[in-house]
Amino acid sequence: MTGFLVRRVAGALVILLIISAVTFYLFYAIPRDPARAFCGKICQPETLALIRHNLGMDEPLFVQYWHWLTGIVAGRDFVQFGECPAPCLGYSFATQEPVFGAIVDRFPVTLSLTVGASVVILAFGIVTGMIAAWKVGQPLDKIASASSVIGASLQIYFVGPLLAFYLVDTLQLIPRPSYVPITESPVEWFTHLMLPWVVLSIIFTANYTRMTRSQMVEQLAEDYVRTARAKGMSNRTVFFRFAWRGAMIPIVTIFGVDLAVLLGGAIITEQTFSLHGIGELAVRAVQNTDLPMLLGVTIVGATAIVVLNIVVDVLYAFIDPRVRLS
Amino acid sequence: MTFPSSTATDAAAESADTAGSAGSGTAAVVGRSPGQLMWRRFRRDKTGVISAIIVLAFFAIALLAPVISALYGKDPYTTYGQNQPGLLNEYGYPIAPNGGISGEFWFGLEPGLGRDVFMQLVYGIRTSLSIAVIVTVITTVIGVVMGLTSGYLGGKTDYVIGRIIDTLLAFPSQLFLIVFLPVVEAAIVLPEEETPVWLRYVSICVVLTVLGWATIARLLRSQVLSLRTREFVEAARVTGASPARIIFKELLPNLWTPIIIQSTLALPLYVGSEAGLGFLGVGMTEPTPDWGRMFQVGVNVYHSDVTYLLFPGVSMLIFVVAFNLLGDSIRDAFDPKTKR
Numbered sequence A: 001m002t003g004f005l006v007r008r009v010a011g012a013l014v015i016l017l018i019i020s021a022v023t024f025y026l027f028y029a030i031p032r033d034p035a036r037a038f039c040g041k042i043c044q045p046e047t048l049a050l051i052r053h054n055l056g057m058d059e060p061l062f063v064q065y066w067h068w069l070t071g072i073v074a075g076r077d078f079v080q081f082g083e084c085p086a087p088c089l090g091y092s093f094a095t096q097e098p099v100f101g102a103i104v105d106r107f108p109v110t111l112s113l114t115v116g117a118s119v120v121i122l123a124f125g126i127v128t129g130m131i132a133a134w135k136v137g138q139p140l141d142k143i144a145s146a147s148s149v150i151g152a153s154l155q156i157y158f159v160g161p162l163l164a165f166y167l168v169d170t171l172q173l174i175p176r177p178s179y180v181p182i183t184e185s186p187v188e189w190f191t192h193l194m195l196p197w198v199v200l201s202i203i204f205t206a207n208y209t210r211m212t213r214s215q216m217v218e219q220l221a222e223d224y225v226r227t228a229r230a231k232g233m234s235n236r237t238v239f240f241r242f243a244w245r246g247a248m249i250p251i252v253t254i255f256g257v258d259l260a261v262l263l264g265g266a267i268i269t270e271q272t273f274s275l276h277g278i279g280e281l282a283v284r285a286v287q288n289t290d291l292p293m294l295l296g297v298t299i300v301g302a303t304a305i306v307v308l309n310i311v312v313d314v315l316y317a318f319i320d321p322r323v324r325l326s
Numbered sequence B: 001m002t003f004p005s006s007t008a009t010d011a012a013a014e015s016a017d018t019a020g021s022a023g024s025g026t027a028a029v030v031g032r033s034p035g036q037l038m039w040r041r042f043r044r045d046k047t048g049v050i051s052a053i054i055v056l057a058f059f060a061i062a063l064l065a066p067v068i069s070a071l072y073g074k075d076p077y078t079t080y081g082q083n084q085p086g087l088l089n090e091y092g093y094p095i096a097p098n099g100g101i102s103g104e105f106w107f108g109l110e111p112g113l114g115r116d117v118f119m120q121l122v123y124g125i126r127t128s129l130s131i132a133v134i135v136t137v138i139t140t141v142i143g144v145v146m147g148l149t150s151g152y153l154g155g156k157t158d159y160v161i162g163r164i165i166d167t168l169l170a171f172p173s174q175l176f177l178i179v180f181l182p183v184v185e186a187a188i189v190l191p192e193e194e195t196p197v198w199l200r201y202v203s204i205c206v207v208l209t210v211l212g213w214a215t216i217a218r219l220l221r222s223q224v225l226s227l228r229t230r231e232f233v234e235a236a237r238v239t240g241a242s243p244a245r246i247i248f249k250e251l252l253p254n255l256w257t258p259i260i261i262q263s264t265l266a267l268p269l270y271v272g273s274e275a276g277l278g279f280l281g282v283g284m285t286e287p288t289p290d291w292g293r294m295f296q297v298g299v300n301v302y303h304s305d306v307t308y309l310l311f312p313g314v315s316m317l318i319f320v321v322a323f324n325l326l327g328d329s330i331r332d333a334f335d336p337k338t339k340r
Helices: A002-029 A034-039 A045-055 A061-074 A099-134 A139-153 A156-170 A186-220 A223-230 A235-272 A278-287 A291-319 B003-014 B034-044 B046-063 B065-072 B117-153 B155-170 B173-186 B197-227 B231-238 B243-280 B291-301 B307-334
Strands: A076-078 A082-084
Touching (some): A002 A061, A002 A291, A002 B155, A061 A076, A099 A139, A099 A186, A099 A235, A099 A278, A099 A291, A139 A186, A139 B307, A156 A186, A156 A235, A156 B291, A156 B307, A235 B173, A235 B243, A278 A291, A278 B173, B046 B065, B046 B117, B046 B307, B117 B197, B117 B243, B117 B291, B117 B307, B155 B197, B197 B243, B231 B243, B291 B307
Antiparallel strands (some): A076 A082
């Protein structure tokens, strides 16, 4: 187990290094000069040179990258712009703040959004899929299949405002989506995020219903299920104790892959409901061509996906006793 | 849709190893190519035919947009609401109920600028569909080449391509899409200049392509891995066929089914991605009509004018559902054994 973790973490670090190097090179090789943008319209050459120097932009690209890397561990000091303490992912010229701080401020929003949506997706998708598998071929199964086709074709930026219009504006059933920190009021945190969770999970839930159903149907035809039945176990035990466990393994795998897509969906959901999360930060950074911020967001996003994939792999070992982490 | 005729010829080559179903029958039995069989199966599938008609209608609207514009008597650029008094109120919302739907403006007026929604929608299909089609074609070609090379050559090539594919698939593509779009543009345009429309169009295609080819490449790689050990490939190799001949004449004909299925799955996703970019404000710029930007406006005005959002939303839902069902039907027609 420890050996597995060490190797996976080392592999993840290598991937992150490559990604950050490629992204860094792409961003700083282009002829868009953040120093000039900062300097303003009337820009004295000396001022420009000073800004460049303070930002460390007068050095070769790989030295700049090295500074960026060491900054993560040691922090950096951008003389006239201010300190950038230890986990320093760079300094945003557009918003004039350290990139890491801006991301940390917005992290709870995106985390609440994606974790909540994951719970909805897994709970709802698996339950409806199990019901469909329990009643294969019956009306309930057909309804589940049909709605999964439509659900998978919906768009967040269409369903979101539409539901908000009917549930919030017209019927006033739920409060307008916003982010209330869970530490402030867990109840308000929940009610204010309900709609974003549902909207973000709609397109995914449909898929999980379909997959759970087909996996369950497949598992129920396996030999070990027949053996269990032959031993006289009840239908319910076979279904919930045996087949369920087998069906969950591929679901967990696919969920690990879908996490990246889910993060993408979170960006659109944040924009739809004006939640100030990391996605909204990225969109704003794109509009301002705020490269240090974009670099930071890319790396944090990539790190999150890499870490979550390791977590998913470890989860396997708990679900499937055949898997040995080695 | 050209696939029935084109696959009929391609699949004719395939009939060599599926002999018995076609060609070799006696005089009394009329031989049919796998392509013809597929076409017959498809015609019997009602859902498939209806979806195909809907999808074709969308393509026809996109192609005939200027004709529709001439018949309808309006264009997507004129700000009718601002030019004619009595259409928009002081806040910029249509005065007539339901978003200003009337005999003159069939789908109402755009809040704010007062352009014609019907024309925006019709020309918007052009933007979305053309980008989606271009990206689907290019990603399919790149994906096929990479997948075939990787799977057939194996070894180091396979390892390198495999790692690139893994990395591309593991990362949040929506995030990368919006992050790399300005990079592609900034590489060509100076910061002082305004980004021309064609460049934005090209960079959207480039970014979607770069992030999109990995899915089909991975699929084809795995298919090739199982195909390359089959007897007919070994026979070809033993008789001295060149790698190019084996790839194009032996392997490729067996891969048309997954290629076509995968691209029908991909196209609606690209329509969604393109609209997603427009919605986030990094897609096609004004004044080019674009569905994504219609959603962006729709999200800002839905409190007062929800009708505006309904038109692009419902159109897109119909298109994507129809295309997905069509994809399912094509899959069934190609491969009647698999049960969904």
